[in-house]
Amino acid sequence: MPEYFNIHYLYYLCIVVFSILTTLLSIPSILHVARTRHLYDDVGHFRKQHDHGIPRLGGVAIFASFNLTLLIFSMVDKSVPLTYILTSSIILFAMGLKDDLSGVNPSTKFVIQFFVGALLVLLGDIRLTSLYGVFGIYDLSYFESAAISILFIILIVNAFNLIDGIDGLAGTTCVIVNGTFTILFVYMKRYELAAISLAIVGAVIGFLRFNITPAKIFMGDTGSLLIGLISAVMALQFIEANKLTANNSPAIYSAPAVAFAILIGPIFDTLRVFILRIAKGTSPFGADRNHIHHRMLRLGFNHLQTTFILAGINIITIVMVLRFSFIGNFALMGVIFGISLLFNWGITFCLRCRERERFTIRFLFA
Numbered sequence: 001m002p003e004y005f006n007i008h009y010l011y012y013l014c015i016v017v018f019s020i021l022t023t024l025l026s027i028p029s030i031l032h033v034a035r036t037r038h039l040y041d042d043v044g045h046f047r048k049q050h051d052h053g054i055p056r057l058g059g060v061a062i063f064a065s066f067n068l069t070l071l072i073f074s075m076v077d078k079s080v081p082l083t084y085i086l087t088s089s090i091i092l093f094a095m096g097l098k099d100d101l102s103g104v105n106p107s108t109k110f111v112i113q114f115f116v117g118a119l120l121v122l123l124g125d126i127r128l129t130s131l132y133g134v135f136g137i138y139d140l141s142y143f144e145s146a147a148i149s150i151l152f153i154i155l156i157v158n159a160f161n162l163i164d165g166i167d168g169l170a171g172t173t174c175v176i177v178n179g180t181f182t183i184l185f186v187y188m189k190r191y192e193l194a195a196i197s198l199a200i201v202g203a204v205i206g207f208l209r210f211n212i213t214p215a216k217i218f219m220g221d222t223g224s225l226l227i228g229l230i231s232a233v234m235a236l237q238f239i240e241a242n243k244l245t246a247n248n249s250p251a252i253y254s255a256p257a258v259a260f261a262i263l264i265g266p267i268f269d270t271l272r273v274f275i276l277r278i279a280k281g282t283s284p285f286g287a288d289r290n291h292i293h294h295r296m297l298r299l300g301f302n303h304l305q306t307t308f309i310l311a312g313i314n315i316i317t318i319v320m321v322l323r324f325s326f327i328g329n330f331a332l333m334g335v336i337f338g339i340s341l342l343f344n345w346g347i348t349f350c351l352r353c354r355e356r357e358r359f360t361i362r363f364l365f366a
Contacts, residue, residue: 008191012182015073015195016202022065023206030057031210031217039101054215056100058207059223063093065203066226073199075192084124085196085233088116089226092157096222104221106285113157116229117150126236128152130243132256134329153232159266160228162273166293167215167303171208172311173265174227175201180262180318181234185241188251193237200230213303228266235259254325257332261321265314268340269293295347299354313343 034040040053067086074082095112098104120126127149131137140148164170178197185194204227210216219227242255252258260267269292274284296306317339321332345364352363 008186011073011191012186012194012198015069015198016205018073019065019069019199019202020206022068023061023203024209026061026064027058027207027210027217030060031055033057034217054218056218056220057097057222058211058217058219059093059096059100059221059226062200062203062207062219062223063089063226065206066199066230069199069202070196074195080192080196080237081120081124081126082196084120084126085230088120088229091116091119092225092229093222096220096225100220100222110154113154113225114150116157117153118146120153120233121146121149126233128236128239132239132244132254132329134256134333149236152236153229155270156232156235156263156266157225157228159263159270160231161221161224162270162291163266163293164219164224165291166297166306167213168208168211168307169293169303169310170219170224170227171204171211172307173314174204174231175208176311176314176318177231177262178204178227178234181231181238184238184252184258185234188241190237190241193234193241196230197234200227215303231263231266235263252322252325254321254327254329254332257329257336258318258321258325260333261317261336262314264317264336264340265310268337268344272344292344292347295351299347299350 034055034057038053039055039057067089070082070086091112095104095109099109127145128140129145130139131148160170160174163173178201182194182197182201185191185197204223207217207219207223211219238252239255239259242250242252244250272292273288273290276290277284277286277288293306293310296309297303301309317336321336324332327335349364353359356363
């Protein structure tokens with residue numbers, strides 16, 4: 001047993017070291033090409049937080065590192081449709097690269113994301129087959145399963161794209177999300193899934209070396225769409241691997257709630273801004289500076305402080321849900337969402353006090 005454990009330890013060490021080094025060695029060349037060809041971020045856009053041009057091609061290094069690592073170190077397991085995962089990542093990479101260089105129409109983005117989701121769900125069979133009692137729903141028909149799974153993939157892909165607004169946030173969130181999945185997959189003895197999660201973790205760690213404030217490069221849509229895709233796939237695989245059946249007792253109870261806690265940062269922020277935009281009568285896909293990270297910057301926090309605060313809350317939420325997983329999915333999801341609402345309410349209160357230059361409890365409500 002110790003020897004078996006040591007082999008897996010060495011295997012995972014090789015994955016993370018190789019993926020980190022590949023990204024670290026790739027980015028200097030990408031920076032050189034970007035500066036030579038003047039491939040900079042649009043500093044004039046109202047959402048930008050920097051006053052000087054910064055290349056947006058960090059996702060190229062993340063993509064190259066992730067794919068090379070998996071092709072070299074992945075385990076052969078027919079239960080994991082690695083071919084479809086890599087194919088989907090290539091499709092999103094191509095779209096993201098074009099978007100970073102010249103832009104892509106939002107409707108085109110949605111169509112391609114839908115196609116990628118359908119590819120993974122219909123051909124790769126990566127899908128939810130049950131809601132595990134959430135809203136009183138258990139087993140799903142194939143059509144319901146496919147529809148919910150495709151929408152979930154699209155949601156998470158866009159959620160990571162939307163939180164990529166300040167230095168280090170999307171990358172740090174990816175490391176927490178997929179690092180947690182890596183640990184849980186190893187605990188569940190799903191080593192092939194752990195390898196996929198760890199490959200993206202290593203690729204993003206190497207990228208963060210150049211993205212933590214002051215950022216030298218951004219991941220762009222090329223990177224944010226990829227990390228969103230892998231995070232969504234790992235969440236679906238994690239939930240399905242812990243399905244409670246007559247012949248199987250799950251390794252991790254309340255898996256949907258655990259996955260929800262792991263992904264709560266991107267999910268809550270995306271749902272929040274979408275609801276607010278619809279309530280104002282504007283397009284939910286429009287751009288603004290009303291994301292949680294933008295609001296924390298208005299409170300006076302810098303990029304690094306905001307990233308660490310949001311990352312810390314994410315980690316605390318994950319630990320809490322794992323500790324109380326016996327409570328059940330519906331109750332835990334309610335608690336997670338309630339905590340997120342309270343945190344957002346607290347930010348709103350602090351902003352009102354700061355903008356009106358006085359402190360009063362009345363600002364909790366208006």
